[in-house]
Amino acid sequence: MTDVPITLSARGLDRSRVTGLLQRYGVYGAVAALLVFNAVFTDHFLTVGNLRTQLVQVSPIVIVALGMALVIGTEGVDLSVGSTMALASALLPLYLGYGLAPALLLALFAGVVVGLVNGSLVALVGLQPIVATLALFVGGRGLALVIADGQLKQIQNRDLLGLGTDSLLGIPLVVLIAGVLAIVIAFLVQRTTFGRQLVAVGGNRAAAALAGLPVKRVLIGVYVVCGVLAALAGVLATARLTASDPSALGNLMELSAITAVVVGGTPLTGGSVRVLGTVTGALLMQLLHATLVTHNLHDSTAQMAQAAIILVAVYVARERRSR
Amino acid sequence: MAPSEAVEAASVPAGTAEPPGAPAVLEAVRVSKRFPGVVALDEVSFALRAGEIHALVGENGAGKSTLIKLLTGVHRPDGGELRLGDAPVSFHRPYEAQQAGISTIYQEVNLVPLMSVARNIFLGREPKNRFGLIDFPRMHREAAELLTGFGVRADPRRPLHTLGVGTQQMVALARAVSVRARVVVMDEPTSSLEPREVETLFRVIGELHGRGIAIVYVSHRLDELYRICDRVTVLRDGWHVHTGELRELDRMRLVSMMLGREIAEVRRHGTTGFGDGHQAERRPVLTATGLTSGQVLRDVGLELHPGEVLGLGGLLGSGRSETAKAVAGALALDGGEISVGGRPLRRLTPAAAIRAGISLLPEDRKAEGIVPGLSVRENIVLAALPRLSRAGIVSRGRQDRIVDVFMKRLRIKASSPEQKVGELSGGNQQKVLLARWLCLEPKVLLLDEPTRGIDVGAKAEVQALIDDLAQEGLAVLLISSDIEELIEGSDRILVLRGGAVAGELTGDRVEESELLAVLADETADETADATVGATKGSAAPEEPAAPKEDRR
Numbered sequence: 001m002t003d004v005p006i007t008l009s010a011r012g013l014d015r016s017r018v019t020g021l022l023q024r025y026g027v028y029g030a031v032a033a034l035l036v037f038n039a040v041f042t043d044h045f046l047t048v049g050n051l052r053t054q055l056v057q058v059s060p061i062v063i064v065a066l067g068m069a070l071v072i073g074t075e076g077v078d079l080s081v082g083s084t085m086a087l088a089s090a091l092l093p094l095y096l097g098y099g100l101a102p103a104l105l106l107a108l109f110a111g112v113v114v115g116l117v118n119g120s121l122v123a124l125v126g127l128q129p130i131v132a133t134l135a136l137f138v139g140g141r142g143l144a145l146v147i148a149d150g151q152l153k154q155i156q157n158r159d160l161l162g163l164g165t166d167s168l169l170g171i172p173l174v175v176l177i178a179g180v181l182a183i184v185i186a187f188l189v190q191r192t193t194f195g196r197q198l199v200a201v202g203g204n205r206a207a208a209a210l211a212g213l214p215v216k217r218v219l220i221g222v223y224v225v226c227g228v229l230a231a232l233a234g235v236l237a238t239a240r241l242t243a244s245d246p247s248a249l250g251n252l253m254e255l256s257a258i259t260a261v262v263v264g265g266t267p268l269t270g271g272s273v274r275v276l277g278t279v280t281g282a283l284l285m286q287l288l289h290a291t292l293v294t295h296n297l298h299d300s301t302a303q304m305a306q307a308a309i310i311l312v313a314v315y316v317a318r319e320r321r322s323r
Numbered sequence: 324m325a326p327s328e329a330v331e332a333a334s335v336p337a338g339t340a341e342p343p344g345a346p347a348v349l350e351a352v353r354v355s356k357r358f359p360g361v362v363a364l365d366e367v368s369f370a371l372r373a374g375e376i377h378a379l380v381g382e383n384g385a386g387k388s389t390l391i392k393l394l395t396g397v398h399r400p401d402g403g404e405l406r407l408g409d410a411p412v413s414f415h416r417p418y419e420a421q422q423a424g425i426s427t428i429y430q431e432v433n434l435v436p437l438m439s440v441a442r443n444i445f446l447g448r449e450p451k452n453r454f455g456l457i458d459f460p461r462m463h464r465e466a467a468e469l470l471t472g473f474g475v476r477a478d479p480r481r482p483l484h485t486l487g488v489g490t491q492q493m494v495a496l497a498r499a500v501s502v503r504a505r506v507v508v509m510d511e512p513t514s515s516l517e518p519r520e521v522e523t524l525f526r527v528i529g530e531l532h533g534r535g536i537a538i539v540y541v542s543h544r545l546d547e548l549y550r551i552c553d554r555v556t557v558l559r560d561g562w563h564v565h566t567g568e569l570r571e572l573d574r575m576r577l578v579s580m581m582l583g584r585e586i587a588e589v590r591r592h593g594t595t596g597f598g599d600g601h602q603a604e605r606r607p608v609l610t611a612t613g614l615t616s617g618q619v620l621r622d623v624g625l626e627l628h629p630g631e632v633l634g635l636g637g638l639l640g641s642g643r644s645e646t647a648k649a650v651a652g653a654l655a656l657d658g659g660e661i662s663v664g665g666r667p668l669r670r671l672t673p674a675a676a677i678r679a680g681i682s683l684l685p686e687d688r689k690a691e692g693i694v695p696g697l698s699v700r701e702n703i704v705l706a707a708l709p710r711l712s713r714a715g716i717v718s719r720g721r722q723d724r725i726v727d728v729f730m731k732r733l734r735i736k737a738s739s740p741e742q743k744v745g746e747l748s749g750g751n752q753q754k755v756l757l758a759r760w761l762c763l764e765p766k767v768l769l770l771d772e773p774t775r776g777i778d779v780g781a782k783a784e785v786q787a788l789i790d791d792l793a794q795e796g797l798a799v800l801l802i803s804s805d806i807e808e809l810i811e812g813s814d815r816i817l818v819l820r821g822g823a824v825a826g827e828l829t830g831d832r833v834e835e836s837e838l839l840a841v842l843a844d845e846t847a848d849e850t851a852d853a854t855v856g857a858t859k860g861s862a863a864p865e866e867p868a869a870p871k872e873d874r875r
Contacts, residue, residue, distance in 0.1 A: 193712045200705055203694035210691050211706040212677035271696040
């Protein structure tokens with residue numbers, strides 16, 4: 001369903017060209033195809049209200065996935081993002097009494113600390129990223145539960161709740177923040193020294209080290225950025241939920257984020273970061289789920305469809321590399 | 324698959340081979356292969372006669388590798404056909420070519436590093452005992468016999484990665500031969516071997532030749548071709564240029580066919596791209612003293628003067644690369660001091676060395692040099708990023724200017740600066756790396772095997788460039804296994820042996836016989852080590868532990 005427009009226009013090209021095109025533009029084509037499908041077959045899908053809901057729901061995933069894309073670009077992975085969200089969420093109520101700003105800063109600071117720990121374990125100790133971040137995947141949520149005393153806390157602070165419900169020029173704040181962050185991260189990757197060094201470290205670490213690049217600093221920085229983005233996503237999710245719920249918030253978020261990155265065409269082998277692809281990847285998974293659910297398919301069916309999309313994305317990426 | 328079968332197949336006349344000589348055992352008839360954007364082979368014909376050693380030569384990008392990949396089933400031709408004996412064949416996978424008796428030894432050793440030597444040799448066809456399990460004692464015995472035949476004295480139970488590169492190459496060869504091949508394809512088998520190992524390889528090739536096995540031999544080293552090959556096929560830019568007896572072709576003529584240049588031009592420049600000696604200044608720009616690192620480096624000291632090329636001689640494993648890495652801050656040292664322009668470096672890291680003006684072109688281009696997924700532009704500016712940016716934001720305009728200058732100066736052939744480096748030929752990748760270092764305007768350039776595995780044309784260009792750079796006042800350290808290159812390129816040669824300085828050649832003493840004399844000293848006192856190739860330290864303590872693990 002997703003490939004039809006591309007394969008038709010590409011008929012006559014050789015196979016590797018087709019897979020190349022698929023890998024580069026497949027995810028955009030798939031989103032377009034889904035939208036067209038819904039325009040024709042789903043009532044009330046392409047309405048401002050519905051699209052707004054979809055975008056608001058996908059925004060936290062997009063924000064986390066942006067950080068994840070950077071980490072994956074260095075041939076790493078960060079499993080602790082969901083726990084980081086919970087940690088940020090648990091810290092919020094503690095300082096909300098002093099106003100939104102101190103509480104927000106503290107929550108983001110927790111993201112910095114998580115990133116520093118993850119980055120140090122990877123860059124200085126030399127642990128495998130999957131093991132290093134597994135520590136805080138488990139420990140982070142535990143700490144969050146200790147801080148929150150294992151309880152769900154209702155949020156009363158109007159400023160914080162506003163983050164989740166207010167709009168600017170008709171666009172929900174959450175969506176706006178995710179959009180701005182996507183642009184910032186794209187700029188970071190494409191135009192800054194840090195971004196280019198990050199990609200080089202992911203592409204060939206030995207070469208980057210011999211070229212005098214600050215490999216350790218880059219790695220730690222990447223995990224810090226990922227941690228801060230996850231913490232911010234935790235704050236926004238808390239605002240949407242109007243409650244701090246460290247036992248449930250951000251559960252399985254690491255998998256959603258990795259999925260968005262992979263479906264968006266960023267290779268797990270590092271050396272490349274596709275920001276727009278990642279955003280679109282998150283959008284694709286969200287729209288697919290929404291489409292299937294509105295057509296009265298069960299949630300579990302939707303999950304299987306998502307699994308199929310992931311397999312297709314990984315398959316296309318593999319085809320490309322083995323050429 | 325037995326040798327006798329090869330003879331049978333060979334005795335059947337093949338219609339399309341040229342009239343004289345033995346019939347073809349393996350043949351490619353007007354084969355073409357296109358990749359996106361390039362025609363790698365354009366109706367090239369190639370016939371390998373039974374029992375001959377056939378050289379396949381050409382610059383990088385000539386189509387040698389593609390032709391080999393067609394012959395060995397890695398790629399399939401877009402046009403034309405392959406014939407084995409007198410029947411057309413098509414291989415869908417390398418395995419099918421192997422089953423048909425075509426074995427390949429690749430340029431880079433293609434084995435499983437963590438498995439034992441014996442397991443590597445018998446991978447996929449291990450001898451089984453009556454329970455259907457691998458018969459380890461038999462496998463080890465047979466592996467040992469095979470290796471002894473090649474003059475390699477390594478324990479077949481040791482993991483492959485603990486052996487030197489040369490020994491690993493021998494293991495690959497043992498594997499290829501033991502599958503009862505009737506055609507063996509060798510893609511630059513000597514590029515990582517020491518002279519002694521090359522001799523062993525040639526002896527083995529002679530044996531294969533005696534058994535009637537046909538060999539396709541790809542190499543950039545002309546000496547080797549003239550020593551062992553019967554016929555030669557020259558490719559250039561995907562075209563077939565020449566096939567004939569090698570003996571009837573003099574070197575100049577062969578080189579000129581490969582390059583597509585006039586003979587007179589080649590002769591005027593010599594076969595290497597180096598000019599005459601340089602005028603070096605008195606005061607050294609770089610001084611290194613007492614470099615020591617475990618067993619690898621023992622109190623190595625050297626001085627480099629602006630405008631000179633200092634050669635670093637020695638056999639594989641003598642500490643040449645390690646010396647260069649130590650100077651570049653990329654090797655952890657137990658002791659030693661490095662100073663540039665009289666100022667000692669306080670911290671020895673690659674970044675500190677680069678800031679002080681020391682640049683290292685590493686030996687292993689793929690593993691330590693290029694970032695294959697990034698573009699030519701990004702690879703060139705990689706080390707210079709901080710200098711090309713303001714407040715952490717990289718200026719695209721400044722990048723483009725630098726990249727443009729160096730792509731022109733080094734004549735880097737790429738479809739555009741945005742082409743991925745991984746898609747370029749070896750020679751062009753090397754030029755990209757040189758550009759990466761030159762755009763930092765270094766004072767000292769350390770070149771570790773700058774021309775290894777690159778084509779003749781690019782080789783001459785790189786050599787000429789080294790010459791120019793020294794003339795412009797750069798201090799150059801040159802490491803090369805190519806003795807001709809080392810002698811013609813260097814003003815002075817420091818010879819290393821076992822991680823220590825063994826001698827220095829200056830002035831008129833920079834010549835082959837003197838260098839060999841210093842190198843040859845080694846064979847007397849260190850023969851025992853030599854068979855294990857570049858293996859570090861002594862192997863003895865490891866051996867008792869290994870068998871237990873393998874028998875499990």
